[in-house]
Structure formats: structure tokens, C-alpha cells
Amino acid sequence: MLPAHAPGVYTGAANVIAVLILLAEFGMFRQALLRDQVRLYAAQSALIAVLAVLVGAVRHLPELYVLAAVTVALKAVAIPLLLRRLLRETDPDYLLDTGHDIAGSGGLGLASTVLIGIVVAAFGFFSAGVLPVSGGGAPATALSVSLSVVLVAFVLMIHRRDVASQAIGLFSLENGISLAALVVAASLPLILEVALLFDLLLAVVVFGLLIRLHHGRADTLSTADLTSLRG
Amino acid sequence: MNVVVLMLLAVPLAAAVVTIWLPSHAAGAVTAAAGIASFGLVLALIPAVSHRDIDVLGFIRVDALSVVFLLATGFLYACVAVYSIGYLRSGGEAGARDRGYARLFWAGLNFFAWSMLIAPAMGNLALLWIAIEVTTIVSALLVAIEGTDGAAEAAWKYVLLASAGLAIALLGTIFIYYAGAHVLGQSYNLAFAPLLGVAAKLPPTVVRLAFVLAVLGFGTKVGLFPVHTWLPDAHSEAPTPVSALLSGSLLAVSFYAILRFYQVASAALGSGFPRDVLLVFGVASLLLAALYLLDQQDYKRLLAYSSVEHMGILAIGVSFGAPIALAGVLLHVLAHAAAKGNAFMGAGVLVRKFGTKRILSVSGGLDLLPWSGPMFLAAILALSAMPPFGIFRSEFEIVTGGLAASHNAVAAVLVVLVTVAFFGMSVAANRMLLTPRREPAADRGEPSVWMVVPVVAGLAALLVLGLHPPGELVGLLDRAVNALRGTA
Numbered sequence: 001m002l003p004a005h006a007p008g009v010y011t012g013a014a015n016v017i018a019v020l021i022l023l024a025e026f027g028m029f030r031q032a033l034l035r036d037q038v039r040l041y042a043a044q045s046a047l048i049a050v051l052a053v054l055v056g057a058v059r060h061l062p063e064l065y066v067l068a069a070v071t072v073a074l075k076a077v078a079i080p081l082l083l084r085r086l087l088r089e090t091d092p093d094y095l096l097d098t099g100h101d102i103a104g105s106g107g108l109g110l111a112s113t114v115l116i117g118i119v120v121a122a123f124g125f126f127s128a129g130v131l132p133v134s135g136g137g138a139p140a141t142a143l144s145v146s147l148s149v150v151l152v153a154f155v156l157m158i159h160r161r162d163v164a165s166q167a168i169g170l171f172s173l174e175n176g177i178s179l180a181a182l183v184v185a186a187s188l189p190l191i192l193e194v195a196l197l198f199d200l201l202l203a204v205v206v207f208g209l210l211i212r213l214h215h216g217r218a219d220t221l222s223t224a225d226l227t228s229l230r231g
Numbered sequence: 232m233n234v235v236v237l238m239l240l241a242v243p244l245a246a247a248v249v250t251i252w253l254p255s256h257a258a259g260a261v262t263a264a265a266g267i268a269s270f271g272l273v274l275a276l277i278p279a280v281s282h283r284d285i286d287v288l289g290f291i292r293v294d295a296l297s298v299v300f301l302l303a304t305g306f307l308y309a310c311v312a313v314y315s316i317g318y319l320r321s322g323g324e325a326g327a328r329d330r331g332y333a334r335l336f337w338a339g340l341n342f343f344a345w346s347m348l349i350a351p352a353m354g355n356l357a358l359l360w361i362a363i364e365v366t367t368i369v370s371a372l373l374v375a376i377e378g379t380d381g382a383a384e385a386a387w388k389y390v391l392l393a394s395a396g397l398a399i400a401l402l403g404t405i406f407i408y409y410a411g412a413h414v415l416g417q418s419y420n421l422a423f424a425p426l427l428g429v430a431a432k433l434p435p436t437v438v439r440l441a442f443v444l445a446v447l448g449f450g451t452k453v454g455l456f457p458v459h460t461w462l463p464d465a466h467s468e469a470p471t472p473v474s475a476l477l478s479g480s481l482l483a484v485s486f487y488a489i490l491r492f493y494q495v496a497s498a499a500l501g502s503g504f505p506r507d508v509l510l511v512f513g514v515a516s517l518l519l520a521a522l523y524l525l526d527q528q529d530y531k532r533l534l535a536y537s538s539v540e541h542m543g544i545l546a547i548g549v550s551f552g553a554p555i556a557l558a559g560v561l562l563h564v565l566a567h568a569a570a571k572g573n574a575f576m577g578a579g580v581l582v583r584k585f586g587t588k589r590i591l592s593v594s595g596g597l598d599l600l601p602w603s604g605p606m607f608l609a610a611i612l613a614l615s616a617m618p619p620f621g622i623f624r625s626e627f628e629i630v631t632g633g634l635a636a637s638h639n640a641v642a643a644v645l646v647v648l649v650t651v652a653f654f655g656m657s658v659a660a661n662r663m664l665l666t667p668r669r670e671p672a673a674d675r676g677e678p679s680v681w682m683v684v685p686v687v688a689g690l691a692a693l694l695v696l697g698l699h700p701p702g703e704l705v706g707l708l709d710r711a712v713n714a715l716r717g718t719a
Contacts, residue, residue: 130436157391170391203364203368207390213378229385229388229464229467
């Protein structure tokens with residue numbers, strides 16, 4: 001899968017970072033505390049920025065440095081701060097009202113869910129192999145990993161039964177797409193990348209408003225009561 | 232003409248900013264003026280795009296296909312703006328709620344219309360994606376605006392599912408960038424026109440993947456099965472003017488994004504694969520919606536499932552591929568906007584009159600509402616593709632196109648399912664409008680004249696589209712069809 005002419009250190013480093021991003025995604029499964037999930041999200045975003053710097057340096061794409069800076073400012077600092085402020089407002093101890101909500105209620109236990117996560121991650125990893133991708137960005141293996149991140153983020157969103165975790169799952173899904181973009185669209189004009197990031201910020205603000213509304217109505221972050229609309 | 236385009240994009244935005252600061256009455260007047268002005272500006276664009284596409288500032292590109300969708304949005308924006316004046320005034324204590332509600336409502340409505348007007352005008356797929364994401368964010372707030380438990384639940388499901396769907400669409404957009412950069416070089420910026428120009432040289436596997444991701448992702452916002460699940464909730468819990476915009480215009484604008492990917496995909500892959508994908512999604516959506524329409528308790532949800540039905544018809548129509556089917560699809564976008572706008576606006580009158588969304592709790596609508604009753608009935612009949620309304624013509628063209636392209640089985644399935652849907656809708660309408668009222672008779676009369684006038688306009692539009700579409704419009708649709716078929 002590795003292109004034969006690729007510089008070994010660069011490919012190895014980029015792949016290690018991509019795998020760390022995937023591990024951060026899996027880490028979110030087992031974090032019972034929302035605060036830790038936000039930390040993991042911030043760390044994951046920072047890893048994206050590191051990878052952007054690496055790709056920018058090796059592939060001579062200086063605008064990726066700017067992208068990395070904006071990524072750190074928005075995704076590793078501003079959005080986590082917003083999320084933590086929100087969690088402080090909705091719950092003084094950062095904890096959910098009932099501990100079991102967050103540790104994975106629903107039909108499946110944590111172990112089974114992680115197992116499903118591993119299966120979809122493997123599926124995403126190998127399904128990217130059919131793509132004839134050898135871009136001007138990060139190595140192609142990172143694309144496979146990014147599809148794994150996206151799919152695992154979906155499992156996380158489905159598994160979790162509280163609005164805050166679902167939102168963080170969605171934002172980490174976006175991180176997976178950022179990773180894919182670094183592989184196949186590294187030279188996407190900076191202005192568009194930055195517009196996408198500010199769009200994300202806007203989405204975070206609206207998610208925050210809706211989480212607050214939900215908390216105001218239901219006095220919990222759990223989605224267990226969101227069952228009245230059906231049919 | 233560049234000025235017209237820029238004004239079209241500036242007027243709703245200016246209205247949105249101004250209405251934040253204005254008291255409710257003035258904000259309503261400003262919104263209505265902005266809506267009508269926007270519709271007028273779109274009308275002015277029709278002759279302009281009949282000769283050439285309009286390019287402004289490098290990232291705005293308006294062609295005939297864009298104008299079709301701008302027309303649907305502009306028309307509904309004007310109708311809903313006028314209607315909302317009556318909707319807020321007739322709300323009793325609920326409508327005269329704190330000024331914060333009215334302010335948020337008017338500003339949100341204008342922002343929402345603005346986001347839907349910029350999306351079809353974007354000449355760049357990344358900006359198109361951003362505009363559609365903005366429509367999600369703004370409309371999620373509008374869905375939540377009532378602040379009830381139901382609204383909070385619907386808004387959460389909507390924003391989460393639609394954002395997740397759009398994330399998939401973003402992945403598709405990134406892959407299409409990769410395909411484009413493969414041919415056009417690293418300085419490519421996702422502009423649409425150059426991509427279409429080199430479509431034949433794009434790597435097919437990547438385009439195929441991008442198209443499927445785009446259909447699934449934008450399809451979430453269109454309301455295609457199986458990613459439609461947010462739609463009935465959001466449509467039923469949003470304030471009714473917002474429901475009308477969601478259904479008539481937001482779904483169509485998202486479908487516009489799919490059509491852009493369809494253009495690229497069918498130029499790159501041949502039309503077989505993209506049509507098959509749309510066919511599967513379309514038939515599944517139509518089937519699901521027709522069955523759900525048979526047993527609905529809530530008339531706003533009924534109309535929401537009818538939207539799923541009509542979006543399924545759009546997808547099927549594109550999958551037929553024959554020119555007359557494509558012309559039918561584009562006419563369907565316009566007629567569905569007018570009909571569904573009318574139906575939701577009529578439903579809003581029913582909500583105000585009877586104070587409930589339950590079908591079984593409404594009766595005698597035709598007696599109590601001298602104008603809205605018959606017009607709601609007309610809207611239901613129009614949605615069921617009864618002549619002489621526009622949807623009859625458009626669905627007739629789609630079925631004709633299906634038969635012409637030898638998709639006989641699918642065309643037959645379409646007719647059967649549309650009939651099933653008609654059955655479900657007409658039973659509900661019969662229950663609400665024609666059953667005599669048992670309870671002591673409420674006052675006969677309309678809640679507000681402002682809630683009648685736009686529906687009359689919508690009815691007129693439906694009749695015009697059904698009986699004799701103006702020549703300029705037919706020319707516009709022809710040009711848009713040529714763009715879709717890649718023969719422009």
C-alpha cells in the first residue's frame with residue numbers, strides 16, 4: 001500500500017499521527033466523563049494540526065501552516081472551551097445526572113460497542129484500498145485511517161445516549177473528514193478550508209444553544225426522553 | 232444582470248440584519264418587502280439566463296438550473312413573509328409573546344431565506360456545501376424557536392442527523408475535489424464550470440464514490456429514505472411558516488446540490504450509474520412515504536411525509552433521464568413549492584383555528600373557514616396530482632418520460648404509489664374539512680386576512696403552471712434540462 005518512492009520517515013510519521021487520531025476516537029468510547037471527551041477531542045484536533053504542518057513541510061504547501069494555526073485556534077482551543085463552558089453550565093460536576101447514561105446505555109454494552117467499532121474501522125480501512133488515490137498530500141494509508149475514524153465516529157454517536165456526547169461525536173467525525181482532506185485535498189484553497197472551519201464554529205454555537213434548550217426542558221443531557229415524536 | 236444577482240443576495244441579508252433591531256410590525260413589513268423584492272429579482276433573472284450563464288466575482292454562477300430553484304425559493308419567501316404577519320398576529324397570547332420571539336422569528340426567517348437563495352447561486356461546490364450547512368444551522372434554530380419539548384426534540388434530531396449527513400456530503404465534495412485536481416492541477420478551487428468541462432477525464436472510481444456520498448449526504452437534507460427520519464419531526468414542530476419554507480424550498484435546494492453532482496457524475500461516468508443510484512433512493516422514498524401517508528394522526532406530519540413522497544418522485548424523474556421527464560422534474564420543483572407552501576399555510580390556519588395538529592380533532596373546516604378551507608382542499612388535491620394544478624402536469628411529464636425511456640415498470644409503480652398517497656391524503660382531508668362539526672359551532676371566519684392572500688397567490692401559481700406555463704418559463708426549463716443532460 002505504501003508508494004515505493006515515498007520518503008520512509010515522512011510516511012511513517014504521518015501514518016503514526018493518523019493512527020493516533022483513530023485511537024483518540026476509540027478513546028472517546030471509554031471516557032465516562034464529558035470533560036475527558038472534550039480533552040480527547042482537543043487532542044485529536046491538535047494531532048490534525050500537527051499532521052497539517054508535517055504535510056505542509058514535506059509537500060511544500062505553506063498555506064497548510066496557516067490551516068494548522070486556524071485548526072489549533074478553533075478546534076483545539078475555542079471549541080473545547082465553548083463545550084466546557086456549556087458543560088459547566090448544564091452540569092456543575094461535568095457529570096451526567098446518572099452515571100450509566102454515559103457509559104453506554106442502550107442495547108449494547110461497552111465491550112460489544114468497541115467490538116463493532118473495530119469491525120467498522122477495519123471495513124473503512126480496507127474499503128479505501130479500492131480507491132486509486134495517491135495525492136499530493138499525506139500518504140494514502142492515512143486516507144484509509146480517516147474513513148475508519150468517520151465510521152467509528154458514527155458508532156460513537158449511535159452508542160451514546162446524551163446530547164453532549166453526540167455533539168462531540170459529530171465534531172470528531174468532522175476531524176476524520178479533515179484527515180481525509182489532508183490526504184486527497186491538501187492543496188484545497190486556504191480560503192475554503194477556513195470558511196469550512198468557521199462554518200464548524202457556527203455549528204458548535206448552534207449545537208450549544210440547542211443543548212442548553214434541551215437541558216432547560218428536560219433537566220438532563222440524556223436523550224432517553226426524546227421519544228415523543230414518531231410515526 | 233450582475234447587479235440583479237448581487238441585489239438578490241444582499242436584500243434578504245440586509246432584511247435579516249435590520250429585522251433584528253425592529254419591532255415586530257415593522258419587521259414584518261420589511262420581511263414582506265424583502266420577500267417580494269427577492270421574487271421580483273429572480274423573475275428579472277429569467278430572461279437574462281436564457282442567453283448565457285451569469286458569472287459574478289468568480290464564485291457566483293447563475294444558470295438556468297439555478298434560476299429554477301431560485302424561483303421556487305423566491306416565490307415561497309414572498310408568500311411566507313406575508314403569511315407570517317398574520318401568523319404572528321393571530322397567535323393570541325402565544326403570538327404576542329415577548330419581543331424576543333418575534334425578533335428571532337423575523338431575523339431567522341430572513342437569514343433562512345438568504346441561505347437558501349445563496350446556495351443555488353454558488354458556482355463552487357465547497358461554497359455550495361457551506362451554504363447548505365448554513366441553511367441547516369439557521370433552520371434548526373427556527374425549528375427550536377417555539378421552545379416546547381417537541382420543538383427541542385425535533386430540533387436536536389434535525390441538527391444532528393442533517394449535520395452528520397452533510398459531513399458525508401463534505402467527504403463527497405472532497406473526493407470530487409481530488410478528482411478535479413487530478414485533471415486540473417493543484418490550483419483547482421472546486422469551481423463548478425471547469426470541473427464539468429473536464430468531467431470526461433475524471434477518474435471514474437473516485438467520481439462514483441463522490442456521487443454516492445453526495446446523494447446520501449445531501450439526500451439526508453432532501454429527505455430521501457432511509458435518511459429522512461428528521462424530516463417529519465422538524466416539519467411538524469416548526470412554526471408553520473417555517474415548515475412551508477422547509478418543505479417547499481429547503482428540500483429542493485438540497486436536491487439542487489444532488490443535481491450538480493449528477494451533472495458531473497453523468498458526464499464522467501455516463502448516465503447509467505447515477506440514474507440507478509437515484510432510482511433506488513427515489514422508489515424507496517416514495518414507497519415509504521405512500522405507506523406512512525395512509526395512517527397519520529397529525530396533519531403536519533402528513534404533509535411532511537407528502538414531501539418525502541414528492542422528493543422521491545423528483546429522484547425517480549431524474550433517473551428516467553428522458554428530456555421530458557427532466558422538464559417534469561424541474562416543473563415539479565416549482566409546482567411542489569407552491570402546492571406544499573399552500574398546504575402548510577392552510578395547515579397553519581387550521582392550527583390557529585382549532586388549536587391542535589391532530590387530524591381527529593379537526594372537523595368542519597370547510598364550513599368554518601370560508602377561504603382557507605376550500606384552498607386547503609385545493610392544495611391537498613394539487614399535491615395528489617389532480618388536474619388542473621401544476622403537479623398534474625409535472626407528474627404527467629415524468630411518467631411520460633419514464634415510458635419513453637422504457638422504464639415501464641417503474642413508471643407503473645410510481646403511478647400506483649402516487650395513488651396510494653392520494654388515498655391517504657384525501658381520507659385525512661375529508662375527515663378535517665368535510666365532516667360536519669359536532670361540537671358547538673365555533674365562529675365562522677378567518678384568523679387573519681394576511682394568512683389568506685399568499686395562499687391565493689400560491690393557488691394562482693399552481694393554476695398557471697398547470698394550465699398554461701408562460702413561454703419564458705418553458706424556455707427556462709428547456710435550458711435547464713439541456714444543462715442537466717449535458718447538451719447545453
